[in-house]
Amino acid sequence: MATQQFKAESKRLLDLMINSIYTNKEIFLRELISNASDAIDKSYYRSLVDQNISFNKDDFYIRITADKENRTLTIEDKGIGMTKEELENNLGTIAKSGSFAFKNEAEAKEGVDIIGQFGVGFYSAFMVSDMVTVKSKSIDSDKAYKWESKGAEGFDIEECSKETVGTEIILKIKENNEDEKFDEYLEEYRLKALIKKYSDFIKYPIKMLVKKSKLKEDSDKEYEDYLEDETLNSMVPIWRKNKNELKLEDYDQFYMDKHFGYEKPLKVIHASVEGAVSYNTLLFIPARTPYAFYSKEYEKGLELYSNGVLIMEKCAELLPDYFSFAQGLVDSADLSLNISRELLQQDRQLKFIAKKIKDKIKSELLLMLKNDREKYDQFYSNFGRQLKYGIYADFGANKEDLQDLIMFHSSTEKKLVSLDEYISRMKEDQKYIYYATGESIDRIEKLPQTEMIKDKGFEILYFTDDVDEFAIKMLMKYKEKEFKSVSSGDLGFENNEEDSKKDTEENKDLFEFMKDALGGKVKEVKASKRLKTHPVCLANQGDLSIEMEKVLSMMPDNPNLKAEKILEVNTNHEMFTAVKEAFANDKDKLKVLSNILYNQALLIEGLSIEDPVQFANDVCNLIK
Numbered sequence: 001m002a003t004q005q006f007k008a009e010s011k012r013l014l015d016l017m018i019n020s021i022y023t024n025k026e027i028f029l030r031e032l033i034s035n036a037s038d039a040i041d042k043s044y045y046r047s048l049v050d051q052n053i054s055f056n057k058d059d060f061y062i063r064i065t066a067d068k069e070n071r072t073l074t075i076e077d078k079g080i081g082m083t084k085e086e087l088e089n090n091l092g093t094i095a096k097s098g099s100f101a102f103k104n105e106a107e108a109k110e111g112v113d114i115i116g117q118f119g120v121g122f123y124s125a126f127m128v129s130d131m132v133t134v135k136s137k138s139i140d141s142d143k144a145y146k147w148e149s150k151g152a153e154g155f156d157i158e159e160c161s162k163e164t165v166g167t168e169i170i171l172k173i174k175e176n177n178e179d180e181k182f183d184e185y186l187e188e189y190r191l192k193a194l195i196k197k198y199s200d201f202i203k204y205p206i207k208m209l210v211k212k213s214k215l216k217e218d219s220d221k222e223y224e225d226y227l228e229d230e231t232l233n234s235m236v237p238i239w240r241k242n243k244n245e246l247k248l249e250d251y252d253q254f255y256m257d258k259h260f261g262y263e264k265p266l267k268v269i270h271a272s273v274e275g276a277v278s279y280n281t282l283l284f285i286p287a288r289t290p291y292a293f294y295s296k297e298y299e300k301g302l303e304l305y306s307n308g309v310l311i312m313e314k315c316a317e318l319l320p321d322y323f324s325f326a327q328g329l330v331d332s333a334d335l336s337l338n339i340s341r342e343l344l345q346q347d348r349q350l351k352f353i354a355k356k357i358k359d360k361i362k363s364e365l366l367l368m369l370k371n372d373r374e375k376y377d378q379f380y381s382n383f384g385r386q387l388k389y390g391i392y393a394d395f396g397a398n399k400e401d402l403q404d405l406i407m408f409h410s411s412t413e414k415k416l417v418s419l420d421e422y423i424s425r426m427k428e429d430q431k432y433i434y435y436a437t438g439e440s441i442d443r444i445e446k447l448p449q450t451e452m453i454k455d456k457g458f459e460i461l462y463f464t465d466d467v468d469e470f471a472i473k474m475l476m477k478y479k480e481k482e483f484k485s486v487s488s489g490d491l492g493f494e495n496n497e498e499d500s501k502k503d504t505e506e507n508k509d510l511f512e513f514m515k516d517a518l519g520g521k522v523k524e525v526k527a528s529k530r531l532k533t534h535p536v537c538l539a540n541q542g543d544l545s546i547e548m549e550k551v552l553s554m555m556p557d558n559p560n561l562k563a564e565k566i567l568e569v570n571t572n573h574e575m576f577t578a579v580k581e582a583f584a585n586d587k588d589k590l591k592v593l594s595n596i597l598y599n600q601a602l603l604i605e606g607l608s609i610e611d612p613v614q615f616a617n618d619v620c621n622l623i624k
C-alpha cells in the first residue's frame with residue numbers, strides 16, 4: 001500500500017504560527033535581525049569559496065529605519081539576497097529554512113555560525129505588521145524581486161528595481177488597539193532597547209539614524225535636531241574572546257554595562273568548554289548581596305544565548321539554589337531549542353552545562369578559600385548563609401558539594417574557619433567537633449557550657465545563624481568526625497563523665513527532689529562536669545537542641561516542639577553547699593532555690609522564663 005502524504009492547511013498553519021508560537025511579540029525584531037546576520041554570513045562564506053564573488057567589508061551591516069508617518073519599519077542587509085525561487089520557497093513554505101540547508105552544506109567549514117534553523121522566525125513579523133514586503137536581489141542574479149503578503153491570504157511576487165544585492169524587509173506596522181500599542185515599534189528608544197536586549201552580540205553592526213541635538217551655529221542657547229548614524233549593538237561577545245586578550249577591567253566594564261551590578265564584581269569566572277556540548281560562560285560573583293536576595297522575590301538564573309542571540313533572560317535551570325548568587329551568561333550553539341526559540345525542551349545539553357557550571361563555581365570558590373582568604377571572607381559574609389541552607393535543603397542531597405565551603409567563627413582563632421581547618425587542628429584526645437549555639441559571638445563566649453571544653457584547649461565553632469545547627473545535623477559528620485554541641489549530654493570526656501556519675505549517685509535523692517520541685521520542666525537534674533565557675537547550666541538530650549527549639553518556636557507555624565532539658569549543677573560551686581543545707585534542713589527553701597537556679601539557666605541560654613514575677617519575688621525573698 002502506498003504511503004499517503006500528510007496534508008497541511010497552510011492558511012491555518014500560518015495563523016497558528018503567527019498567533020501561538022511566540023508569547024512575546026517583541027521578538028520579531030530579533031528574528032529579522034538574525035536573518036539579516038545569517039544572510040551576511042552566507043555572503044561572506046560564499047566569497048571565501050567562490051573566487052568570482054568579491055565582498056566589501058563596509059557592506060557588512062544591518063540597517064533599521066523607522067518611518068512614523070508611513071508606519072513602516074525596514075530591516076535591510078547587503079547579504080546574500082534571494083532569487084525569485086528562493087523567495088517563493090523560503091518565505092512561501094512554512095518550516096522551510098534555507099539557512100538550515102546552507103548550514104548543513106557548509107557543515108565542514110569553519111566560521112559558519114548561522115542562527116536560523118526552523119524556518120519559522122520570519123513569520124513572527126506578522127505579529128506586529130498588517131503587511132510585509134520583501135525586496136531582494138540575490139548574489140546569483142541580476143534581477144530583483146518583490147515578495148509581498150498580508151499574512152494568511154498568501155503572497156505575490158513580482159520583479160522590482162533594486163540596485164544592491166541584499167534584502168530589505170518592510171513591515172507595515174499595525175495600528176494600536178485596545179490591548180496593544182504597536183506604535184512603540186516605530187519609536188527610537190524602544191527599537192534601541194530591543195536591539196540591546198536581544199541582538200547586542202550580533203556580530204555585524206546594527207545601524208540606525210538617530211535623532212540628536214546640537215547648539216545652532218552662532219548661537220549659545222538655541223538647539224537644533226539632526227540625524228546621526230549610530231551603531232546600536234556591542235557586537236563582540238566578550239565571552240567568546242580569548243582570555244589572554246582580556247583584562248580584568250574589560251570584564252568589570254562588561255559587568256556594569258550589562259547592568260548586572262553597579263560596582264565591580266567580587267569574582268569573574270570565564271570558561272570556554274569544547275566537547276560533547278560546547279559552550280562559553282561568563283560568571284560573576286557580586287561584591288554585595290543583591291537586593292532581596294534572601295527573600296522569595298529574588299529570581300535566580302543566567303542569561304542564555306544561542307550563537308550570540310538572547311534566548312532567555314533568566315534561565316533558572318542553569319544554577320542550583322545554593323549558588324543562586326551567581327550572575328552572568330551561557331552561550332552555546334548546541335542547545336536543542338524549541339521552535340519559538342523562547343523555551344527549551346527538557347534539555348539534556350542544558351543539564352550537562354548546569355552540572356559543569358556548578359562544579360566550576362565550586363572549584364573556583366575552593367581556590368578562593370585557599371588562596372585569597374580576604375576575598376572569600378567577603379564572599380562568605382554575603383552568601384555563606386545560602387551555602388548552609390544548601391546543605392540543609394533537599395534532605396542533605398547536596399551536602400557533599402558544600403561541606404568544604406562553609407565556615408564558622410572559631411573560639412581559638414577568633415575568625416571564620418573551615419571544617420577542614422578545624423579538623424587539622426584537633427587534639428589527639430579530642431573525639432568530636434564541638435560547637436556552641438547562640439545569638440551572637442559575645443553571648444556564646446559567655447556560655448557556661450563552653451568552660452570545660454575551652455579549659456581542655458579544644459576549639460569550639462560558634463553557630464550564630466538560625467540555619468547553622470540544622471545544617472550540621474544534616475551533615476552529621478565531617479571527615480568521620482562527629483559534631484557535638486557543648487550542651488549535649490555526653491561530651492566525650494571519659495574521666496569527667498565518671499566523676500559526674502559518681503557525684504550524681506551521691507546526691508541522688510537531692511537531685512530527685514529538685515527535679516520534682518521543677519514539676520516536669522526538666523528531664524533530669526544531675527552533677528555537671530562541664531562547669532567550672534558557673535553554678536548551673538542547661539544541657540539537652542535527644543536530637544532537638546535548645547537552640548533548635550528557639551528557632552522553631554519563632555516560625556509562623558510553630559510546631560511547639562520542646563527540647564529535652566537537663567539541669568546540670570556545679571557540685572564544686574559554693575552555691576551547692578547552700579543547696580545541700582536546704583535539702584537537709586529546709587525543703588521549702590530548696591524548692592525556691594531549685595526554681596531560681598533553673599530560671600537562671602534559662603536566662604543564660606537566652607530563653608524566656610515562664611513566670612518572671614515569681615522569679616523576682618523568689619530572689620527578693622532570698623535577699624531578705
Ligand SMILES: Nc1ncnc2c1ncn2[C@@H]1O[C@H](COP(=O)(O)OP(=O)(O)OP(=O)(O)O)[C@@H](O)[C@H]1O
Pocket residue numbers: 031035036039077079080081082090091096097098099100115116117118119120121122123167
Ligand atoms: N534577510 C534575508 N536574506 C536572505 N535570506 C533570508 C532573509 N530572511 C530570510 N531568509 C531566508 O528565508 C528562510 C526562512 O527564514 P525564517 O526566519 O522563517 O527561518 P530561519 O531563519 O531559517 O529559521 P528560524 O525559524 O530558526 O529563524 C531563511 O532560512 C533564509 O533562507
